Amino acid sequence: MRAHNLALVLNTVANSADPPSRAAVSAATGLTRATVSALVDDLIAGGLVTELDPPPRTGAGRPAAGLALTAAGxxxxxxxxxxxxxxxxxxxxxxxxxxxxxxxxxxxxxxxxxxxxxxxxxxxxxxxxxxxxxxxxxxxxxxxxxxxxxxxxxxxxxxxxxxxxxxxxxxxxxxxxxxxxxxxxxxxxAALGELRVAGANPDFLYVSGEIGIGAGVVIDGELYRGVRGWSGEIGHVTVYPDGRPCRCGANGCLEQYAGQEALAADEPLAAAALGIALSAVVNLLDVPVIVLGGAFVPHFERLRDGIEAELRRRVLTAGLAPVTLRAASLGAExxxxxxxxxxxxxxxxxxxxxxxxxx
Amino acid sequence: MRAHNLALVLNTVANSADPPSRAAVSAATGLTRATVSALVDDLIAGGLVTELDPPPRTGAGRPAAGLALTAAGxxxxxxxxxxxxxxxxxxxxxxxxxxxxxxxxxxxxxxxxxxxxxxxxxxxxxxxxxxxxxxxxxxxxxxxxxxxxxxxxxxxxxxxxxxxxxxxxxxxxxxxxxxxxxxxxxxxxAALGELRVAGANPDFLYVSGEIGIGAGVVIDGELYRGVRGWSGEIGHVTVYPDGRPCRCGANGCLEQYAGQEALAADEPLAAAALGIALSAVVNLLDVPVIVLGGAFVPHFERLRDGIEAELRRRVLTAGLAPVTLRAASLGAExxxxxxxxxxxxxxxxxxxxxxxxxx
The missing domain is CATH 3.30.420.40 (ATPase, nucleotide binding domain)
Incomplete structure (x- = not known):
């Protein structure tokens, strides 16, 4: 119970727009002021929360100190x-x-x-x-x-x-x-980074372009990992069945056409290959947003039209609800x-x- | 509360191996015997539950009547x-x-x-x-x-x-x-039918072969419907990017190679096309089981080797954990x-x- 309440108080502090007082935390959580104060003291002692100086006195009464997550913990x-x-x-x-x-x-x-x-x-x-x-x-x-x-x-x-x-x-x-x-x-x-740090839409496919290509499937604000944790291997989705050999042993994998080396070499099939593989994802999963990250970010504007043309052509629901394609907010990091x-x-x-x- | 308890009693009766007595339902649910009896009376009056004659007396005491779902409600x-x-x-x-x-x-x-x-x-x-x-x-x-x-x-x-x-x-x-x-x-x-009626594995892709081809994605015993309810359109996953024109307006969709008409015509590419599209699903979603239903059932043995060859070649994790492929239990219905x-x-x-x- 104490563990649960500590997390409740900490996250109330974290999610408040302005540093809340102990009284405000009590009001927001439904915990008594005495309980909140004891928990806050523990969080301060553990270096998780800090008490900010109260703002200058502007009226009657003593202004309360505000609580904030510590930047030195x-x-x-x-x-x-x-x-x-x-x-x-x-x-x-x-x-x-x-x-x-x-x-x-x-x-x-x-x-x-x-x-x-x-x-x-x-x-x-x-x-x-x-x-x-x-x-x-x-x-x-x-x-x-x-x-x-x-x-x-x-x-x-x-x-x-x-x-x-x-x-x-x-x-x-x-x-x-x-x-x-x-x-x-x-x-x-990277998908979790985009979701949390950049506050992305709760349903999206994050595609990470490196030498290889991987993806994170975010559904309703949660990462979908798959039964064994091996979901999102979009780099090995077949785009050209008899195409180039891949390091994985198959032929025609997406990453042979749209990995970082292909992008650097101005590979003409990159956008079409991405569009074909992404259309498969949307047809299978009905995700409304695709976020291209990593090495795709600097090439995004060049790739965009070609990818969107394939999405319009190959996604069964494209006429009912267009797919949103955007570059990742966080880039390579x-x-x-x-x-x-x-x-x-x-x-x-x-x-x-x-x-x-x-x- | 009464609604919740009615469902609890009904499902306890439904999920019991043998027709339970009122006392057994009370023990299984933690509800008092009086509460169970009142709820059972309501379920009997509503035509949902029936009371079976007790088995012949074999020892001391009066044998209790057993409860069962009614087949006439x-x-x-x-x-x-x-x-x-x-x-x-x-x-x-x-x-x-x-x-x-x-x-x-x-x-x-x-x-x-x-x-x-x-x-x-x-x-x-x-x-x-x-x-x-x-x-x-x-x-x-x-x-x-x-x-x-x-x-x-x-x-x-x-x-x-x-x-x-x-x-x-x-x-x-x-x-x-x-x-x-x-x-x-x-x-x-059909995926829900396979899950519930046939008691399938809780994580599988159900592929329904008709004139078109659709799929149901079952994750952890729940159907994954997608954000707008349009998931599972595997029939329009591209298998041959410049291939046959499809009714949807795209080219090379799976259903042009493995729909019912193609199967009936002994289309030589059907198994490979299915294998390519199914490999994409496994690479993206990490589902361990694929169930082929509808028109695929009578063709299953003919298609199996060709599909499995593509899965072995194109699924990145095939070497770590083979994909199970099977025909649906329910067939066309x-x-x-x-x-x-x-x-x-x-x-x-x-x-x-x-x-x-x-x-």
């Missing part, structure tokens, strides 16, 4: 590995990005152990800088372009990884060894911000757990 | 229109099929009004036969091969219908004018049974509503 460390870059990002409890590091280099030659060690060192730099700023890293979320089961990357075709225990390899970096690590698909985390944000969301959903860890 | 009338047939089906409260009528004829020349009038007359015959058998029709559910919004069929490409008020046209048949009518997509109802069953489910979920209607 727990923070999330997001890490991302992709074929051609590494990224680290620290987000504080208020959702603000506090540190951001990126390294561009082909990650394939290093193998899983080498690449994750390099990513761990980048994460350690971000952690050090964040701690110098008064933050406490609550955990790590790792975004990978592949199929994930728990801590394990089952397959990451474009990295050439198979059955890689990514969490263990990351924790092998001494500066991160004490942190909990969660592993997730990069398109899933969606996955790493979504990862850092996922850590913060956990603290916000279970502040009691955080208080236990830090007491 | 409310029943659901399912109706289906498809391009080449009409069907009507009556299912009683126990789930048993009590009447079944089918008429084979091309429904396109008659237009929506003519076809629905003919279907209404078929439904009226089924109703008359069911009523002669002591049943009371609780409502009608209509299965149509098209995009449905409320009572309206927005588009049924293979029937040539647009913005057809199917419920109003059906109620125009005098013998059905007093019944509530619900309209739904035939693949959705899945949609009309699913429709009749949907009416019955409503009565079972809200017996208080039924008792109000009949008192």
């Amino acid at each position: 727990p923070a999330g460390l997001g890490l991302e590995i992709n074929v051609d870059y590494l990224a680290a990002c620290v987000v504080d409890l208020t959702g603000a990005v506090r540190q951001r590091f990126t390294e561009h280099a082909d990650q394939r030659p290093a193998g899983a152990a080498g690449a994750l060690a390099a990513l761990g060192r980048l994460g350690a730099r971000a952690r050090l800088a964040a701690e110098a700023d008064g933050l406490v890293i609550a955990g790590v979320a790792l975004a990978v372009p592949g199929l994930v089961s728990g801590d394990l990357v089952r397959v990451a075709p474009n990295l050439g990884w198979q059955n890689t225990d990514a969490a263990a390899l990351l924790r092998g970096v001494p500066e991160l060894a004490d942190l909990p690590v969660a592993v997730d698909n990069e398109a899933n985390l 969606a996955a790493v911000r979504g990862a850092a944000d996922a850590v913060i969301r956990e603290v916000r959903e279970d502040p009691a757990g955080w208080l236990r860890r830090t007491s | 409310p029943a659901g009338l399912g109706l289906e229109i498809n391009v080449d047939y009409l069907a009507a089906c009556v299912v009683d409260l126990t789930g048993a099929v009590r009447q079944r009528f089918t008429e084979h004829a091309d429904q396109r020349p008659a237009g929506a009004a003519g076809a629905l009038a003919a279907l209404g007359r078929l439904g009226a015959r089924a109703r008359l036969a069911a009523e002669a058998d002591g049943l009371v029709i609780a409502g009608v559910a209509l299965a149509v091969p098209g995009l449905v919004s409320g009572d309206l069929v927005r588009v049924a490409p293979n029937l040539g219908w647009q913005n057809t008020d199917a419920a109003a046209l059906l109620r125009g048949v005098p013998e059905l004018a007093d019944l509530p009518v619900a309209v739904d997509n035939e693949a959705n109802l 899945a949609a009309v049974r699913g429709a009749a069953d949907a009416v019955i489910r409503e009565v079972r979920e809200d017996p208080a509503g039924w008792l109000r209607r009949t008192s």
Whole structure:
């Protein structure tokens, strides 16, 4: 009950337009003032909430202090590995990005152990800088372009990884060894980043363009992960059945026509290929909005007409309700911000757990 | 509260392996014996539950009478229109099929009004036969091969219908004018029929083969309908981008290669086309089971190898977890049974509503 009420008070503070007083939190939650005060004291002691100075006195009575999430408490460390870059990002409890590091280099030659060690060192730099700023890293979320089961990357075709225990390899970096690590698909985390950070429509398909192409299916404000957690593999939807061979072993996969390398080479079939695959998604799932992210963002205006022409032609319901196509708000950093944000969301959903860890 | 408890008692009776006594219902629900007895009396008076004679006395004490759903109470009338047939089906409260009528004829020349009038007359015959058998029709559910919004069929490409008020046209048949009518997509109802009647796995894609091809996406035991209710249009997933023109205006849609007419003509591309489209579904949604229904059932063994070869080649996760492909349990009658069953489910979920209607 206390755990539930701590989360209730914390999220009431988080979601208020202006810093609320203890009395306002009591009114909003239905908890007594005494209960709210005790919970707020615990949240302040645990570094989750801060009490702002009251505004100058303008009339009768003593103005109440306002409560706000602290910008100097727990923070999330997001890490991302992709074929051609590494990224680290620290987000504080208020959702603000506090540190951001990126390294561009082909990650394939290093193998899983080498690449994750390099990513761990980048994460350690971000952690050090964040701690110098008064933050406490609550955990790590790792975004990978592949199929994930728990801590394990089952397959990451474009990295050439198979059955890689990514969490263990990351924790092998001494500066991160004490942190909990969660592993997730990069398109899933990017979709969550777009949903939460950018406040997207609650029903959309997020398509992440990297060397490979993945997608996150967001239905009614929730990520649809599939039965084994392997949904959204739009990069391997067939667009030309006898087309180019793909690293996955099939022919004519979308990512052979609209992956980052194809986009950079001004591949003439990219827009049509995207339009064909996206039409399949809309026909199957009836999603009203498609968000193109990652490497698609800088090419969006060039691709738009070609994609929309295919959607008009191939989506059965296009005449009844047009599909909205837009570029992602977060650009290339969606996955790493979504990862850092996922850590913060956990603290916000279970502040009691955080208080236990830090007491 | 009484409405909730009536449903609780009714479903406890429905889901018991053997006819339970009032005392057993009390034990299973946590309601007092007096409450259960009053509710059971109401359910018996409303024709929903019947009291079976106790088994012969075998020992000390008086054996208790057992409770069961009545086979002579409310029943659901399912109706289906498809391009080449009409069907009507009556299912009683126990789930048993009590009447079944089918008429084979091309429904396109008659237009929506003519076809629905003919279907209404078929439904009226089924109703008359069911009523002669002591049943009371609780409502009608209509299965149509098209995009449905409320009572309206927005588009049924293979029937040539647009913005057809199917419920109003059906109620125009005098013998059905007093019944509530619900309209739904035939693949959705067939998927629900397969889920409920055949007790299918809770996560599967049901693919309905008729002149056109539709699908029902069942996730965690629930039909996923999409934001506007237009999910599952697998028949219009592109398999050959520059392929045969489709009635919808696009080229290379699945139903041009694997619809009923193609199957009847031994179309050599049918299995490959199905495999390509089904691989897209599995890549996007991570569904572990695919059920082929309707016109696919008699062709299943012929199609199976070709479809499975494409699934192995094109599903990214095929090496981690093979996709299960099977023929539907209900065959051609899945949609009309699913429709009749949907009416019955409503009565079972809200017996208080039924008792109000009949008192």
